[in-house]
Amino acid sequence: MLKILKYSFYDLIRSRWSYVYFLFYLILGFVLLFLNNDVSKAVITLMNVIIVLIPLIGTIFGVMYYYNSREFTELLLAQPINRTSIFMGQYLGVAGSLTMSLVLGLGIPFLLYGLLRSDAIFDFSLLLVTGSFLTFIFVGLSFVIAISNENKIKGFGYAVLLWLFLAVVYDGLFLMSLIVFEEYPLDTFSLVATMLNPIDLSRILILLKLDISALLGYTGAIFKKFFGTDLGFLVSMAILLCWTVLPVLGLGYKAKRKDF
Amino acid sequence: MTIDIKDLHKQFGKNQVLKGVDLTIDKGRIYAILGPNGSGKTTLIKSILGMVLPDKGHITVLDKPIKKQWKYRKQIDYLPQIANFPPNIKVKELIHMIKDLRNSPSAEKELIDLFGLGPFLDKKLSTLSGGTKQKVNIVLTFMFDSPLLILDEPTTGLDPMALIRLKELILKEKSNGKTILITSHIMQFVEEMADQIVYLLEGDIYFKGTIPELKKQTGQSSFEHAIATLTTSENHAENTEI
Numbered sequence: 001m002l003k004i005l006k007y008s009f010y011d012l013i014r015s016r017w018s019y020v021y022f023l024f025y026l027i028l029g030f031v032l033l034f035l036n037n038d039v040s041k042a043v044i045t046l047m048n049v050i051i052v053l054i055p056l057i058g059t060i061f062g063v064m065y066y067y068n069s070r071e072f073t074e075l076l077l078a079q080p081i082n083r084t085s086i087f088m089g090q091y092l093g094v095a096g097s098l099t100m101s102l103v104l105g106l107g108i109p110f111l112l113y114g115l116l117r118s119d120a121i122f123d124f125s126l127l128l129v130t131g132s133f134l135t136f137i138f139v140g141l142s143f144v145i146a147i148s149n150e151n152k153i154k155g156f157g158y159a160v161l162l163w164l165f166l167a168v169v170y171d172g173l174f175l176m177s178l179i180v181f182e183e184y185p186l187d188t189f190s191l192v193a194t195m196l197n198p199i200d201l202s203r204i205l206i207l208l209k210l211d212i213s214a215l216l217g218y219t220g221a222i223f224k225k226f227f228g229t230d231l232g233f234l235v236s237m238a239i240l241l242c243w244t245v246l247p248v249l250g251l252g253y254k255a256k257r258k259d260f
Numbered sequence: 261m262t263i264d265i266k267d268l269h270k271q272f273g274k275n276q277v278l279k280g281v282d283l284t285i286d287k288g289r290i291y292a293i294l295g296p297n298g299s300g301k302t303t304l305i306k307s308i309l310g311m312v313l314p315d316k317g318h319i320t321v322l323d324k325p326i327k328k329q330w331k332y333r334k335q336i337d338y339l340p341q342i343a344n345f346p347p348n349i350k351v352k353e354l355i356h357m358i359k360d361l362r363n364s365p366s367a368e369k370e371l372i373d374l375f376g377l378g379p380f381l382d383k384k385l386s387t388l389s390g391g392t393k394q395k396v397n398i399v400l401t402f403m404f405d406s407p408l409l410i411l412d413e414p415t416t417g418l419d420p421m422a423l424i425r426l427k428e429l430i431l432k433e434k435s436n437g438k439t440i441l442i443t444s445h446i447m448q449f450v451e452e453m454a455d456q457i458v459y460l461l462e463g464d465i466y467f468k469g470t471i472p473e474l475k476k477q478t479g480q481s482s483f484e485h486a487i488a489t490l491t492t493s494e495n496h497a498e499n500t501e502i
Contacts, residue, residue, distance in 0.1 A: 003361055011348060071344030077311050079361055080334040259272070259312040 001085035001092075004076070008093025012065070018097055021057065025105025033113045039120040040210065043127055046106065047206045050131050051199060052167050055138040058098060062142030063159045065094050067152050074260050087143070087255045091248070095139040099132045106131075123209050130202040133240045137198050138163070140247030147254045170197050187222050194223075195236070198243045205236050261323070262287050262408055262439040263308060268317035270303055277303045278314070279463040287407075290430065290440045292450045295460035296491055301443045302341065304460065305410055308441075309338055322407070334364065339401040341412040347386035351377065351396055354385060358400050366403040374425055375399060391417040402429055409433060409440045415449055427453065447484040459490055466490060 012018055028049065032042040069090065076086050110124060142159045149155035174193050178186060194200045208227045226232040263285035270278040277300045285291055293301050306312040308319060310326055310333065318325065321332050345354055359366050372378060375395040380388060388396070394417045401411070411430075415423060430453055434440060444450050450457070457474055459467035467474060467490060471483055480486040 007357055011346065014348060069346065072346045074311070075340060075345070076361070078309050078333065078336075078338040078340065079358070080331055081361060082330050257313065260306070 001082075001089045004081070004086055004089025005092045005096070008065075008069075008090045009097055012093060012097040013100075017061070018101055021098065022101040022105045025102055026108060029106045029109030033109055039110065039113065039118045040123065042110075043120055043123050043206075044210060047127060047203070050102070050127070051134070051203050051206075054102065054131050054134045055167055055199060056163050058095070058135045058138030059142045059159045059163045061098060062091075062094055062139040063146045063156055065090070066143055066146035067155065077260050083255050084252050087147070087251055088248070091139060091143050091251060094143075095136045098135045098139065102131050102135065103128055123206070126209055127206055130205060130240070133244060134198060134202055137240070137243045137247065140244065140251065144247050144250045144254060147251065147258060166197055166199050171200065174200075191223070191226060195239050198240060201236055201239060205233075261285070262321070264318075264320045265304075265308075266318040268304070268307060268319065269315045270300075270307065270312060271315055277463050278307070278317075281317070281460075281463070281465055283458065283465060283468070285439060285441065287439050288434065288437045289455040290434055290442065290453050291456045291458055292454035293441060293443045293458045293460065294450065294487060295466075299460040300463045301460055302412060305338075305412060305441065305443065308410065309333065309336065334362070335406050336408045336410060337401045337404050337406045339397055339409075339411040339414055341416075345385040345393070345396070348384065350382055350384055351388070352381040354396070355400065355403070359403075362404060364404055364406075367405070368399055368403040371399040371403055374429070375422055389417075391419060391422070394418055395422060398426060398429075402433070407438055409438055411440065411442045413444055414442065415444060415446050423449075447487060451483045459487070461490070 028046070029042075032045050033039070036042045036045065073086060073090070077083065106128065141162060145159045145162065146155045149158065174190075177193075178190065181189075194204055204223060204227060208224055227236060261284055263283070265281055265283040268278050268281040268283075269276075281300075281304060283304075293304065295301050303312055307314050308321065308326075310330065318327075320326065322335055324332060326332055349357070355368050359368070372381070375398065377392070377395055377399065380392060380396075385393065385396070394414075398414065401409070409430075414426060414430075418426060427449075430440060430442075442450070442453060451471060454471070456470060457467065458465060459474075467477070469477075471486075474486050474490075475481065475483065478486040478489040480489055
């Protein structure tokens with residue numbers, strides 16, 4: 001598996017898109033820091049960008065990589081290599097190289113700006129950690145979608161729909177249900193509903209670390225009470241981890257049963 | 261007995277491709293797997309390689325069942341039908357990579373010289389012509405020393421010189437006691453190389469035997485016509501009309 005991972009990783013690092021993605025974060029990091037002149041504010045703006053962008057890029061890269069390397073995968077399948085290792089290696093290669101672009105692209109400008117001397121270092125690390133989680137989650141989900149659909153167009157469609165649902169539609173449904181059921185106590189419901197969507201969960205996690213939760217009103221206070229504690233933090237991390245592991249298991253399951 | 265297949269069934273959706281194939285492949289001989297388009301040749305080969313998972317049936321390779329196994333593929337060199345390699349890497353890197361993945365001794369130098377691939381080693385695979393890609397494909401397959409060779413349409417795109425070299429190579433491997441499975445639509449090539457013919461039709465083995473036996477059974481004097489007779493025989497005509 002490590003060999004496959006090595007080759008996928010090299011292959012991706014050499015491709016133009018990894019550089020574009022890396023440069024995008026590099027420029028974004030520099031621009032935000034110089035416009036805001038404040039690490040904390042830059043972290044908030046960054047959060048809004050990456051919380052939507054990372055899932056999108058992860059989904060599209062994952063699907064594209066799977067379909068583009070299909071023939072090569074067939075060549076590998078005829079070699080004495082375990083099936084699961086082939087797909088795990090490719091998955092880790094894609095997710096790993098995207099995460100590297102993210103961490104380096106954002107890390108360099110922030111380090112140069114003097115992150116280590118600022119108080120925002122924990123917020124910033126949290127941003128990178130959730131960003132990496134989101135990358136692994138969405139690359140995993142897109143691999144599962146791609147391996148289940150022989151038809152490229154269908155696979156692409158489902159993957160983009162999934163992103164759209166989790167990034168946009170889910171929030172809409174969530175808000176609507178809050179309005180419809182406003183007569184009832186909704187604390188637990190909103191907590192659980194937030195937990196079930198990795199994008200929302202990441203957003204809340206970062207927001208609450210940023211001390212702007214006072215603006216969120218009563219629900220914000222409840223969220224703060226839950227997520228602000230160590231237990232809440234650990235539970236959230238555990239759920240992000242579940243979101244990462246489930247697609248990987250799905251990928252393994254599908255890989256073992258597919259005909260090539 | 262190198263390969264033993266018993267009662268192999270495979271269905272893709274509603275399309276039943278293999279309907280109970282029984283086949284034994286003995287050591288040290290060249291088998292040609294023939295049949296019209298869509299008769300299940302590639303599915304049969306991919307089942308042996310474990311790329312297609314049969315619905316029913318039993319396959320053993322070198323006396324070991326292959327179900328859920330992968331180490332046995334170390335004993336097989338496979339030449340895939342369409343060589344689509346990753347476009348961004350060089351020929352040299354691809355050869356190095358497959359060597360690294362298989363981790364077995366390989367003799368790629370002689371093969372590169374044999375097919376005159378030296379000048380292409382530093383070129384990217386996307387810039388190669390179809391025939392040159394097939395030569396790379398052949399080098400990747402023959403550079404290892406495995407007891408079983410599976411060649412899916414090995415002659416595609418080759419120039420006459422390369423074709424002669426390929427034939428010599430196959431005969432050399434046979435004299436080393438290797439078992440070779442070939443599929444091809446070039447009957448002249450099959451007639452020259454094969455010891456045994458396995459003719460697949462509608463997902464089952466319709467004929468298995470030597471070329472003289474085939475000629476005798478069909479009453480044809482030329483091999484090409486004998487195969488054509490098999491293809492247009494009554495049984496097949498009935499089935500294709502449906």
